[in-house]
Amino acid sequence: MNDLLFQYLLRLGDDSLILGQRLCEWCGHAPTIEVDLSLSNLALDLIGQATLFLGYAGEVESGGRDADALAFHRDAEDFRNCLLVEQPNGDFARTMARQFLFSSYQLALLDRLCSSADGRIAEIAAKAVKEVRYHADLAADWVVRLGDGTAESRGRMIEGLDDCWRFLDDLFAMDDGERALAAAGIAADKAALRPLVQGRVEQVLRQATLSMPGLPWQVTGGRTGRHSEHLSRLLAEMQVLPRAHPGARW
Amino acid sequence: MDIAPAIDRQLAGRIAAVLDTVPDPEIPVVSVTELGIVRGIVADEGSGAVTVRITPTYTGCPATQVIERSVREALDAAGFREVALETVLSPPWSTDMIDEAGREKLRAYGIAPPPKGAAARSLRGRDVVECPRCGSADTVEVSRFGSTPCKALWRCRNCAEPFDRFKCH
Numbered sequence: 230m231n232d233l234l235f236q237y238l239l240r241l242g243d244d245s246l247i248l249g250q251r252l253c254e255w256c257g258h259a260p261t262i263e264v265d266l267s268l269s270n271l272a273l274d275l276i277g278q279a280t281l282f283l284g285y286a287g288e289v290e291s292g293g294r295d296a297d298a299l300a301f302h303r304d305a306e307d308f309r310n311c312l313l314v315e316q317p318n319g320d321f322a323r324t325m326a327r328q329f330l331f332s333s334y335q336l337a338l339l340d341r342l343c344s345s346a347d348g349r350i351a352e353i354a355a356k357a358v359k360e361v362r363y364h365a366d367l368a369a370d371w372v373v374r375l376g377d378g379t380a381e382s383r384g385r386m387i388e389g390l391d392d393c394w395r396f397l398d399d400l401f402a403m404d405d406g407e408r409a410l411a412a413a414g415i416a417a418d419k420a421a422l423r424p425l426v427q428g429r430v431e432q433v434l435r436q437a438t439l440s441m442p443g444l445p446w447q448v449t450g451g452r453t454g455r456h457s458e459h460l461s462r463l464l465a466e467m468q469v470l471p472r473a474h475p476g477a478r479w
Numbered sequence: 480m481d482i483a484p485a486i487d488r489q490l491a492g493r494i495a496a497v498l499d500t501v502p503d504p505e506i507p508v509v510s511v512t513e514l515g516i517v518r519g520i521v522a523d524e525g526s527g528a529v530t531v532r533i534t535p536t537y538t539g540c541p542a543t544q545v546i547e548r549s550v551r552e553a554l555d556a557a558g559f560r561e562v563a564l565e566t567v568l569s570p571p572w573s574t575d576m577i578d579e580a581g582r583e584k585l586r587a588y589g590i591a592p593p594p595k596g597a598a599a600r601s602l603r604g605r606d607v608v609e610c611p612r613c614g615s616a617d618t619v620e621v622s623r624f625g626s627t628p629c630k631a632l633w634r635c636r637n638c639a640e641p642f643d644r645f646k647c648h
Binding site for chain 1: 625
């Protein structure tokens with residue numbers, strides 16, 4: 230059970246860590262200073278959640294690895310994040326489409342995990358869910374604003390959503406280990422979450438005068454370490470300092 | 480703040496007085512106690528060892544580590560080296576934990592404090608927000624995310640000044 234829990238915590242922590250790192254790429258490049266601040270704030274919250282989940286993962290593993298060791302000294306195939314969060318930022322609409330889908334998913338997930346049978350997961354979820362509510366609101370606002378905006382912004386939002394739609398099965402993927410944890414009340418049953426998330430997504434898209442894209446061919450594999458090449462490039466930038474100077478301190 | 484019954488009241492009072500002097504690193508007009516970050520002073524019933532419990536505001540707030548360090552330094556300087564420091568996540572910090580004195584100091588500093596009980600209500604900013612400078616309620620949200628995780632950016636339509644608002648959380 231400990232190894233299953235360790236794997237599950239990596240999934241939770243890596244999603245937040247990788248998306249947090251992606252959003253950091255916007256710092257200094259966002260369309261306006263308010264958006265720049267917002268994206269940096271989201272990134273900060275996500276990295277904070279990653280620290281808590283990965284820190285707990287390290288304790289469960291009992292191999293002497295802390296959150297930093299797990300973040301900076303694992304290679305791409307050892308990461309367990311979903312494929313959606315590692316995708317490049319693209320333009321602002323694409324970033325917001327990705328954020329909207331991920332935050333809608335994460336909000337439903339954390340909401341459920343607040344009552345996890347694992348007290349520590351419940352505690353982290355209760356803390357993080359308050360932050361993610363802001364993320365989901367911000368992203369939904371932008372989906373509506375761009376989707377129901379000019380022909381240009383609308384076209385870009387449609388493209389952004391289309392691009393993300395390939396990764397939905399991967400986002401909700403569960404293996405036998407995670408199903409066992411869900412049966413024990415520790416993990417969330419993602420199959421049960423999916424209709425909730427879909428309902429929320431549909432509602433916002435309607436408001437944005439956009440139609441729900443059909444499900445195209447799905448790419449999966451993130452939860453088992455089969456990633457797109459984008460992840461290794463992201464990790465190269467994120468990990469270079471601690472790997473070049475192991476044990477370096479400020 | 481909870482003070483466990485097992486602890487010597489006088490000792491707890493002296494520790495609390497030290498904590499009252501530790502400012503928040505990003506909003507130095509309020510102390511960590513007034514912000515509601517100090518969650519309790521507890522004593523182990525067997526050994527009598529005393530622990531101060533603190534909680535982070537946001538999971539990724541960069542001030543958290545600075546706060547831990549300044550609380551440690553303040554306790555050490557006051558002769559409480561043996562007092563342990565523990566970070567707890569539960570119950571999660573909420574703006575409802577900011578006390579009245581803290582709220583008033585925030586307002587005087589130019590930050591609109593969150594109304595009491597607001598954390599449980601809507602996050603969409605439907606509350607009336609008074610400008611901390613001129614008191615006008617004719618204000619508008621510029622950005623829901625501001626210069627620190629805990630603040631949003633607002634503007635007053637009456638005096639035209641921008642101001643920070645402590646986000647309901």
